[in-house]
Amino acid sequence: MKQIVLRTALALAFASLLQPVVAMDHSSHAAPVAKAANQVLSEGKVRRLDRGAGSVTITHGPIENLGMGAMTMTFSFKQGVVPASVKDGDQVRFRAEEKDSQYTVVRVVPAK
Numbered sequence: 001m002k003q004i005v006l007r008t009a010l011a012l013a014f015a016s017l018l019q020p021v022v023a024m025d026h027s028s029h030a031a032p033v034a035k036a037a038n039q040v041l042s043e044g045k046v047r048r049l050d051r052g053a054g055s056v057t058i059t060h061g062p063i064e065n066l067g068m069g070a071m072t073m074t075f076s077f078k079q080g081v082v083p084a085s086v087k088d089g090d091q092v093r094f095r096a097e098e099k100d101s102q103y104t105v106v107r108v109v110p111a112k
């Protein structure tokens, strides 16, 4: 009897080792091509806003559409893109794009 119990335990232990490893499928992580992708905003904090020069330095989190990790960098922007209420130190959500090999902020939304 003891023998059978032991064998069963071993069999179960062995069977658990044979559980098929679920293959990781990353295909679903592929960048969405939908129009909605244009609306994806990134998180950031305004470090230095220069409205005259049309440049803003932002410490930002990952920017998925640019394949960029978190960092501090300067973007250019066109007049009217950064809301008048936005000032240095503000938390914002923003959309950045690469235009003419220049990183440009095309939308800025103050974060609450």
Ligand SMILES: [Cu+2]
Pocket: 060, 068, 069, 070, 071, 072, 073
């Ligand atoms: Cu960056």
